[in-house]
Amino acid sequence: MAEAVRAVLAMRPDPGAGSPWYLVVDDPSSQPGVDESLLSLADGVTGTRGSPEEEGPGGPPGVFVAGVYERGAHGESLLEVPSWATLAAHDGPLVGTRLLDLRAGVLWREVRGEDGSTLRSARWACLARPGTNVLVALGTSEVLEVKTGSELVELHTSTGGGVTAIVETVRDDGRGRPEGHDTHLARVSTFATSSRRSPSKKVAAAAHERARQAGLVALLDEQRTAWDERWSEADIEIDGDDELTRSVRLALFHLMSSVPDRGEAGVGARGLSGGDYAGHVFWDADMFVMPVLAATHPAAARTMLEYRIRRLPAARRWAAASGRKGARFPWESGLDGSDVTPRSAVDGRGEVVAIRTGLMEEHITADVAWAAWQLASWQGSWDFLDGPGRRLVTETARYWASRVRHDDAGRAHIDHVIGPDEYHEDVEDNAYTNQMAAWNLRRAADVVLRRGSDAERGEARAWRAVADAVVDGWDPVLGRHHQFVGFDALEPLLVADVGPVPLAADRVLGHARVAASQVIKQADVLMLHHVIPEAVPAGSLAADMDYYLPRTAHGSSLSPAVHASLLARLGRLDEAVAYLDMARRIDLDDTTGSTAGGLHLATLGGLWQALVMGFAGVRLTGPDDDALVLDPHIPDAWRELRLRLRWHGHVVRLGCRGGGVEVQCSVPLRVRVGGAPATVVEPPGAWVAPPGA
Ligand code: IFM
Numbered sequence: 001m002a003e004a005v006r007a008v009l010a011m012r013p014d015p016g017a018g019s020p021w022y023l024v025v026d027d028p029s030s031q032p033g034v035d036e037s038l039l040s041l042a043d044g045v046t047g048t049r050g051s052p053e054e055e056g057p058g059g060p061p062g063v064f065v066a067g068v069y070e071r072g073a074h075g076e077s078l079l080e081v082p083s084w085a086t087l088a089a090h091d092g093p094l095v096g097t098r099l100l101d102l103r104a105g106v107l108w109r110e111v112r113g114e115d116g117s118t119l120r121s122a123r124w125a126c127l128a129r130p131g132t133n134v135l136v137a138l139g140t141s142e143v144l145e146v147k148t149g150s151e152l153v154e155l156h157t158s159t160g161g162g163v164t165a166i167v168e169t170v171r172d173d174g175r176g177r178p179e180g181h182d183t184h185l186a187r188v189s190t191f192a193t194s195s196r197r198s199p200s201k202k203v204a205a206a207a208h209e210r211a212r213q214a215g216l217v218a219l220l221d222e223q224r225t226a227w228d229e230r231w232s233e234a235d236i237e238i239d240g241d242d243e244l245t246r247s248v249r250l251a252l253f254h255l256m257s258s259v260p261d262r263g264e265a266g267v268g269a270r271g272l273s274g275g276d277y278a279g280h281v282f283w284d285a286d287m288f289v290m291p292v293l294a295a296t297h298p299a300a301a302r303t304m305l306e307y308r309i310r311r312l313p314a315a316r317r318w319a320a321a322s323g324r325k326g327a328r329f330p331w332e333s334g335l336d337g338s339d340v341t342p343r344s345a346v347d348g349r350g351e352v353v354a355i356r357t358g359l360m361e362e363h364i365t366a367d368v369a370w371a372a373w374q375l376a377s378w379q380g381s382w383d384f385l386d387g388p389g390r391r392l393v394t395e396t397a398r399y400w401a402s403r404v405r406h407d408d409a410g411r412a413h414i415d416h417v418i419g420p421d422e423y424h425e426d427v428e429d430n431a432y433t434n435q436m437a438a439w440n441l442r443r444a445a446d447v448v449l450r451r452g453s454d455a456e457r458g459e460a461r462a463w464r465a466v467a468d469a470v471v472d473g474w475d476p477v478l479g480r481h482h483q484f485v486g487f488d489a490l491e492p493l494l495v496a497d498v499g500p501v502p503l504a505a506d507r508v509l510g511h512a513r514v515a516a517s518q519v520i521k522q523a524d525v526l527m528l529h530h531v532i533p534e535a536v537p538a539g540s541l542a543a544d545m546d547y548y549l550p551r552t553a554h555g556s557s558l559s560p561a562v563h564a565s566l567l568a569r570l571g572r573l574d575e576a577v578a579y580l581d582m583a584r585r586i587d588l589d590d591t592t593g594s595t596a597g598g599l600h601l602a603t604l605g606g607l608w609q610a611l612v613m614g615f616a617g618v619r620l621t622g623p624d625d626d627a628l629v630l631d632p633h634i635p636d637a638w639r640e641l642r643l644r645l646r647w648h649g650h651v652v653r654l655g656c657r658g659g660g661v662e663v664q665c666s667v668p669l670r671v672r673v674g675g676a677p678a679t680v681v682e683p684p685g686a687w688v689a690p691p692g693a
Helices: 004-009 034-038 201-214 218-232 242-257 285-296 298-310 310-322 364-379 390-403 430-449 453-467 505-509 511-515 523-529 538-550 561-571 572-590 601-615
Strands: 022-027 046-050 063-072 074-082 094-101 106-113 119-126 131-137 149-156 163-173 185-194 234-240 342-347 350-353 628-630 640-647 650-657 660-664 669-674 680-681 687-690
Touching: 004 119, 004 131, 004 218, 022 034, 022 242, 022 310, 034 572, 046 119, 063 185, 063 201, 063 511, 074 163, 119 218, 131 218, 163 201, 185 201, 201 218, 234 242, 234 601, 242 285, 242 572, 242 601, 285 298, 285 601, 298 310, 298 364, 298 390, 310 390, 342 505, 350 628, 364 390, 364 430, 390 430, 390 453, 390 601, 430 453, 430 523, 505 511, 523 538, 523 561, 538 561, 561 572, 561 601, 572 601, 601 640, 628 650, 660 669
Parallel strands: 628 669
Antiparallel strands: 022 094, 046 063, 063 074, 094 106, 106 119, 119 131, 131 185, 149 163, 163 185, 234 640, 342 350, 640 650, 650 660, 660 687, 669 680
16 A cells, blocks of 8 residues: 555656646645635535645535535535545644646645644545545654544435445555655545435445555546546647636636536536535526536536436426416525525625525526527537427426516516626516527427427417517617616616726625616626527627626626626627636635635636637537537737537537637538638648638
8 A cells, every 4th residue: 555655646746837737726725715615626426625634724625515415594505524534633734735736636735844744645536436535645643643444424414315435544654664654544435425315335335345446546547547538628728828728727627527427417606616605506507517518528518407307397386386387497406406595694794685586586497498508509419409408498488488478569578587687686677587588488499390299389389479579678779788677777887986896896885776776796788698699689799898898897706707708709809808817816816705615616617618609709509500600819919729629529629819710620520710601621620711811
């Protein structure tokens, strides 16, 4: 064992001069709690925060288990289990560095204490064996003075789920070795989890035995291979900006490790990196995280949609409870898909405020349908929408058809909602909600009219009629959208009058004043341009941007990346880069003061989307897209934006530079760049640019 520990630790990479594959953090942390989120390790089943192993300030690491919830006085929350990675407490700080190797998925640590104690460790969450975690350590005995042997941990939750973990620790004090008396430690912990019943001990024991048999060095090799495979289909590199490359790789690393590729995945707003938002699943999962996986690792995107599919019965009940048909997804959901949004909270000023999003933030129902369509669009196949995903689109459409209110003129309205901009509650005809509902109705009709019985086709035609009647907020005179009825009459306050962005304007101005003003929290009308650009009037992005950007506080971490994406599409590259920078710093620099509670997974997904949909200009409309559509807008400071994507079942490598794209593919690929007619790129690839570029 000692040799294996040494062999593993000898593989610690040299981070070189700022290589963008590594994140290096001081120990003890200069951003306590924040670095622990940034350095967290997950495998889609377990997530372990990147805290020091020893008990004491900052440690031991918090461990979260995907899909297993506990019901307590404050509602339902994702289960946090005792840390499998705890080592002995140490008097006085251990000082050194922690290094997250993004390429291999390993957290390396080297520290020493004033008393001469030392510790070198490596730990990883096995991507190829979800639920298995490994820790190896070498150090002076007092740090590694822990119980050895095999421990069985069994937890049962109040929601009927459970966790069984086998934590096996082997220690060798190195006595009699020529290289010294350092203690070697190896710990393998294997988790079996179940959201609704006690997991089988046998399953955990069998997985544990397989990991033991493999041995530490083979487990590390396997980890490196598994991550190599992931990166080969997902990596992004910005030639000319290593900091940005590191940030987007960090984002991809956490997105890919937060979601398993089997079963179902209810991905909480903070993934498996922290307990904020109680692990509840928001639109963050469907709109921000899922697309990244759809384009890089579709099996994981599919598990996220499977989570929604399995909660359709609860969504039907939620619709029926408000007297509607079809399926209504709740704003926040957990174990069983019922609404778990809290109804009140204490705000930053210590006041108890009502939370109305659970009752009114209804756009999530269309967002789920959008996610299903998005997966099919990346895959270039109707299989999912004709099969398991069909009801996600049709039952949500049925909800909207029963949700709208028709006026005497036959126009369809949606009253009493909250749009993405949560500063304004209980509004009428929110452009985002209405247009997403109309889009949902139209896409459901597309699905049904392709393949459906006569009765279904009749209903589908009715959906199209409802979609056509929905008020969309478009003002042809002003040439822009109204966010909701009455928005223009609110106090015409601009964010610049309140403070620098990003800004929690509700805290600065108070809830009542912000609600009565035109200051908005996040992309709302502009979100439409981001997710369904084909459905908004051609050329309207610039006018909507000019109007809404100066009014946007970016009080939600979801906002800056969306603006970066849209500004890039508009060719306003200096501003786009500034918003991209704002987005990437949200977790790295804890600019919202909330990263200690976990990473903002939606922001990480938004960063990827800004680069892919914004700067590279990838455009999808549906499974029948006949070409990969790109419209790159690349800042001068970037020599090249290099992307790897999986489009229509094939891995494509793109090198976007001013004016065109280097396309590499293993099959002939139709590509359309910058609005030019499609060209067929033959393997191994070609440079494609619109005429005159
Ligand atoms: O889903 C978001 C919402 O858009 C803004 N408030 C925080 C939520 C969870 O991230």
